[in-house]
Amino acid sequence: MLSLLIQKELKSIIASPKFVGTFGTCAVLILLSVFIGIQEYRASMTQYETARQLNDQEMAESSSWSALHTRVYRQPDPMQIFVSGVHYDIGRFSAISEWEEIKLRRSNYSEDPIFAIFRFIDFSFVVQIALSLLAILFTYDAINGEREQGTLKLTFANPVPRVRYILGKLIGSWLGMVIPLLIPILLALLLVLLYRIPLTADHWLRIFLLIGFSLLFFTFFLALGLLVSARTRSSSVAFLLLLVGWVTLVLIIPRAGAMLAGQLVPVPGIAEIDSKLAGYSQERWDQHSEAMSQRYQERNAVTAGMSAEEREAYEDANMWAWLEEEDAERKKLQQDISEYGRKLQEDFRNRRAIQEQLAFILARFSPASAYQLAAMQLAGNDIDLKTRYEDAMQAYRTIFNDFLDMKRKESGGHSGMRISISSESGINISTGGVDAQSLDLSEVPRFTPPDYLLSRSLGRVMPDLVLLVLFTVLAFAGAFVGFLRYDVR
């Protein structure tokens, strides 16, 4: 009996006139999104390689260790084919030198703002928008449509238990939609193989998990469709309700969550932090120069009654101590200022982290956000990508600078100052000797991109998995209970 009901659902989905059009559209969208993703990945890979070569060349042209500086680039990852995440939003490289802070520059969107408006269509977008609509389109009349066409009465004039009927409906419509969807998904994977995209076992696992999540998300909307269908009398009412629900879940809640979090946890802007730091630094330097002038006055007071010779002798005797004292104070002051700046940055990061967490919690009331966040985590294109790279670059900067220090000492220490101005890296002031021959760059430490372990991704997607399962089970349970009491007349 159950298999008969399942078969009938499968057949009626495939025999439906809307089947060819809707599934065709979805198949084309899935294939197209992956195809575009592949092209984009290959383009960014070429760009990455070229930029690195150019950087290596520039470094090779450098004639002194002191003037050496480099750039590190964010490495494209094949997962961006399926989920672009924040990949296009954050900068592609940062300069690494003594005098510049780590900052990721030149995102794809900053170069091509048109894409910031009309964002890239990736696989996760197709799932989020198109597949959820597809699920609704095939389930909104699953129960009430049968009532309207009289088949529900005819069915229950037969010895059919309701539980079995609704189970058949659930399983049948799930299979009826998932099987046709797996075809373009498998074709898309074939496309990835065909283009010889370098995928590791880790990537494959991530891809299969992503597909699993996508199907789970799709299943939620299917269950939601059945739920509404089992709780309304007319299919047109159900369709309207579902459309409103879809807009709310997919379009409104994710954005509203972020906006509400922004209101609840205000985070200072970069300019505000900069001006705070400038103010603090100004204040400390003012204090410093006041203390200095006071000290000069004190010193002058001691020598007030002395003769010119005595004064000179006294000053000569104390000069070194004074200079050291002043130097120490200046260093202390600079340390304090940079410590204050660090604290400001830390506070900014913390507040932003709280805001982000709150935004995510609020947004996760929608399965669409839970899916989006999980997809980004699985693809490693999540919101932390920037921080991960910045931290890795920061660590690399220290290694790089230490290496330069070592090389500089080896080649003869401080013997001059060099000021260079360029539009690319701003004003460079460096000290150190100029080497006669070109540098041996083979010893220069290389940057290794931050690794993002699958186990960490899995840990991060757990809450989303739990939420998606919970939402789906609740919707199914609602549909189930709703149908047990459904008036078939």
Next chain:
Amino acid sequence: MQNNAVNAGNDRPSAPVLAARELSKRYEDGVLALDRLNLQVQSGEIYAMLGGNGAGKTTAINLFLNFIDPSEGEALIGGIVTHRDPIAAKKQVAFVSENVMLYPNFTALQNLDYFSRLGGRTGYTREDYRKVLLRVGLQEEAHAKKLRTYSKGMRQKCGIAIAILKDAPAILLDEPTSGLDPKAGLEFIALLQELRDEGRAILMSTHDIFRAKQVADKVGIMNRGRLVAEKHRSELEGEDLEKLYVAYMAGYMEAAV
């Protein structure tokens, strides 16, 4: 196709296949849709419930099929109380509803196959389906066409074919001839008579006095949830059913006012 109905009829000729005992339904909004209905339909008998809209005919059929639970009393099919054991009761009955759409994206053959299996009849071949469709008057070329291309009359024929294939001792029909053209109506009546002659107990609701008189062995006149009169075919010989119907309706209405 073996004929359970006839056998069932021969084994227990006196027991009614369909019976209502003090069957009542009061809806949650307080409306008394059916008021202590008592009726019996024997094997090989057609019972027509005649009445206007809201008379309680459809409510009675819905109670027989356990689409709703009775407030009082009980409906029995083959001796089984429908609201106590609906699954067992529904094995004994076939149903033809008013204006059945069936599955518009399935062909007639697919619809027949699905509903036959749903009714527990799994042994039918394509040839059986073809024969039964021809018997109800659907031409060969229509058999493999999707139901959405069918006219109302054709769908109704398909519906009766499904009922025939279930091969149940009882058949319930809710306004089966409404909206049919005269020729289709006539063919339908002939088919019902054949089924009766096979020994099935048939309960139909209708507001078509002409058809009721033409086909029914018993006519029950219903008004406002009550069975106000029950006439055997022999009692109707030479009677003007229309006048009788109007008289009962009027009488009852006067009594009610």
